[in-house]
Amino acid sequence: MAKTEKHAFQAEIKQLLDIVIHSLYTDKEIFIRELVSNAADACEKFRFTKSSGREVHQPEIDPKIVVTVDDKAHIVTITDTGIGMTHDELVENLGTIAHSGSKAFIKQLAEGQKADASLIGQFGVGFYSAFMVGKEVEVHSRSFQPDAQGHKWTSDGSGEYSIEPVADLPRGTKIVVKLKDEEKEFATKFRVEQVIKRYSNFIDFPIELDGTRLNTVQAIWARNKSDIKPEEYDEFYKYIGHDPEGALFRLHFTADAPLAIKALLFVPSRNFETMGLGKGESEVNLHCKKVLIQPKAKGLFPEWLRFLRGVVDSEDLPLNISR
Known part of the structure; x- marks a missing residue:
């Protein structure tokens, strides 16, 4: 036994x-x-x-x-x-x-x-x-x-x-x-x-x-920009931005220092605050290794950039509980 x-x-x-x-x-x-x-x-x-x-x-x-x-x-x-x-x-x-x-x-x-x-x-x-x-x-x-x-x-x-x-x-x-x-x-x-x-x-x-x-959407922000088709960006924006009209502009960048960061940010084609929805809040989500750590992350950008939508992902966020 x-x-x-x-x-x-x-x-x-x-x-x-x-x-x-x-x-x-x-x-x-x-x-x-x-x-x-x-x-x-x-x-x-x-x-x-x-x-x-x-x-x-x-x-x-x-x-x-x-x-x-x-x-x-x-x-x-x-x-x-x-x-x-x-x-x-x-x-x-x-x-x-x-x-x-x-x-x-x-x-x-x-x-x-x-x-x-x-x-x-x-x-x-x-x-x-x-x-x-x-x-x-x-x-x-x-x-x-x-x-x-x-x-x-x-x-x-x-x-x-x-x-x-x-x-x-x-x-x-x-x-x-x-x-x-x-x-x-x-x-x-x-x-x-x-x-x-x-x-x-x-x-x-x-x-x-x-x-x-369950997970059928790719983390395209982690891929090489040259491998991503425009329509893939469009579909991803519509998914995370909940906006069927598409984005006006996008920024996809990668940095290695001082932190390893990948980000994919979109500027919507319309101002949602003028549509009777009131003052908005951050629509950028913070991820670590593709896992959501903080939705609608505050403090990533100045408040006047609250119209941005997208993802910031870092594999080596500081080990700091009280961020």
Whole structure:
């Protein structure tokens, strides 16, 4: 019979769990964003590993993300066919605070700064947001390595976790969130689709919900300008700008320093404030690695440029919770 190991969370992880569970209660939906983003990262790591010529388990299975809901049992499951984790990686990534991002998150909170859901993922602690809504979380994972053993990691977030070997797992990671009774809305297809389309619509890998692909729009701001046709710009503007008339002007630029930034901005062909809609607000969304971090981001541009519509994306936003 397979042996189940019991482990205590590192003290800092206990502190982190307490902060995430009790400080971000108004932004509970972001747990879906964070788990999907982690799944996309795992898919990207697998794609890189395979392309580098290394031998991988199940090379015929392409990387993708599959989400399922069970509204009767109040369970939401997020599965990726990415790089997966070994036993030691499960312990290191989920049970300890070995990576610097988590330490930075704890440090800033210890200095009295407010926990902010918009940048939790950048500190590498987004996984723990599952405990805001889950009474128990299971992680089933099998590494890409051909001879790897699969494992199941289980915790209720209270201070310890268990790991046990599991036979016949496919490559990748499956996260099963057993929802608290008061959070059962997140086991409905409508609610999960709403959150994924809001935050994760531009992720590179397919995201399927109950067999239907959700993310069908490309993040064209991340592509080379010379590869984009004018009609692609037009369609993208109509999609994000909610304006059937098209844009008057567009600006697509990339910068590498001091931050790596990609931006695609549009000037509408009409002034919406003269149409009885009142004073507008920013219509530029802030993304990190194609994931929505802050919709209608204030502070990116002066207020008089509030007519702009578009996207600003940076892969290395500063690790600063209180931005």
